[in-house]
Amino acid sequence: MNFQKLxxxxxxxxxxxxxxxxxxxxxxxRYVYFIKSGEVRMVTVSDEGKEFIQGVxxxxxxxxxxxxxxxxxxxxFTIANKDSQVIAVNKEDFFELIKNEPDFSMELIRTLSTRLFYKSMMLEELASEKADHRLLTIINYLLGDIAVGENLKVTRQELADMTGLRVETVIRSTKILAEKGLIKTIKGKIVKV
Incomplete structure (x- = not known):
């Protein structure tokens, strides 16, 4: 996205x-929010205060x-994960962008489709009681966005929040998945192979 245009x-x-x-x-x-710099998480929060990350x-x-x-x-909720600069685009300007920028319109369709796929995948996984399987699914999904040899840049807490698991379960399950050869870890970091 060309932020200067906005x-x-x-x-x-x-x-x-x-x-x-x-x-x-x-x-x-009232707005669609474009991130010029930083990172934002979208979460639902249980009555006990536990966050479930819907997206980053x-x-x-x-x-x-x-x-x-x-x-x-x-x-x-949408919450800044770190200091962020955001441009809030109102409804009128957003619809004008969709109407006048065909490349943006196609990107919007891809973005919404990707999010729908992710939500469907996570609903299926949350219905499963197997922590290892749930964790492996989200790890493989996240690895799809990075290059071979790169580390997965999410914390154990974020993996727990994405899967509805406890951090301790994520740590234990990560070790089990690595021992089975289903994922590769180097110095405790998950790496794409």
Missing amino acids: IDKGLKLKSYSEDSVIYEPGMQP FKTGQYFGEPALLIDRPYLA
């Missing part, structure tokens, strides 16, 4: 410090568009 349109760049809430469940959508959005990505497109309240 800034040239007069859209403001807003800074969020780490752990700042951008929006929360129940709020009416990084520099160059955007979030908040499904609720805006169908005019329904947000269902989750």
Whole structure:
């Protein structure tokens, strides 16, 4: 995404410090948020305060568009994982972008399709009671986005939050998966082979 085009349109760049809430469940959508720098997580929070990560959005990505497109309240929190700069694009400007930028429209369709696939995959996995299988599925999914030889850049806590498992279970299951040769670890880091 060409952020300069958005800034040239007069859209403001807003800074969020780490752990700042951008929006929360129940709020009416007014913007789609484009990340110029930083990282944002989308989470639901249980009554006990446990987070379940629905997605992590990084520099160059955007979030908040499904609720805006169908005019329904947000269902989750979005929280800055680290200091981030975000451009909030209102509904009118977002629809203009879809209408006038065919490449962006195709990218939006791919993005929404990828998220739908991820949600379907995770629903199927959450129905399974096997922690190892659930963890292996999310690891393989995340490895698909990185190059061979790179480390998976998620923490054990994030893996736990993505799978609904406890950190201790993630640690134990990671060791089991590595011992079985289903994943490769180097110095405790999961590596794509």
